[in-house]
Amino acid sequence: GIVPLAYSPMGQGRLTGKYSAESPPQGRRRFGAHPMEHVEAVLELVRRVGETNERTPSQVALRWLVxxxxxxxxxxxxxxxxxxxxxxxxxxxxxxxxxxxxxxALEGRRTIHGRIFQHG
Known part of the structure; x- marks a missing residue:
């Protein structure tokens, strides 16, 4: 079968927990057309799930893909x-x-008009 490869699985750092709407990245990594507000619900959930499982938001995002x-x-x-x-x-x-x-994830996709983390 065909196995999909998940490019940029942490959304250019959005799902690492490192950034937030109040503290977005600066310079080249500021996410252009896809600001942090578009993924806040996803980030909040991966944080909660991570806390429950004693994992980081990144680990939750990667595990979900796997x-x-x-x-x-x-x-x-x-x-x-x-x-x-x-x-x-x-x-x-x-x-x-x-x-x-x-x-x-489905709701996040609707929010950014079907363009999942396409280089902002």
Whole structure:
């Protein structure tokens, strides 16, 4: 079968928990046409699910993709980020968490007019 590759699985840093609507990235990474407000509901949910599962928002986002059958291609600037990304492996999201993430992802897609993180 065909396996989808998930390019930019953390939405250019949006789903790492590093940025918020009140504290967006500066310069080149300021997200252009897709400001943080467009993904606040997704970010809030991955944070909550992460807290419940003792995982980071990034690990939740990556785990969701893996459980959907995709192969995420996350970036990592250093060994610490690579190790955090690897923390998406070896555990499972509950069916309830998967359903909630599916719903908020669909709503996020509607919010940004079907352009999922297309280089702002």
């Amino acid at each position: 459980q959907k059958g995709a192969v995420p291609i996350p970036g990592a600037k250093n060994q610490e980020q690579a190790s955090l990304n690897a923390g998406a492996l070896g555990w499972e999201l509950s069916a309830t968490d998967m359903a909630a993430l599916d719903a908020v």
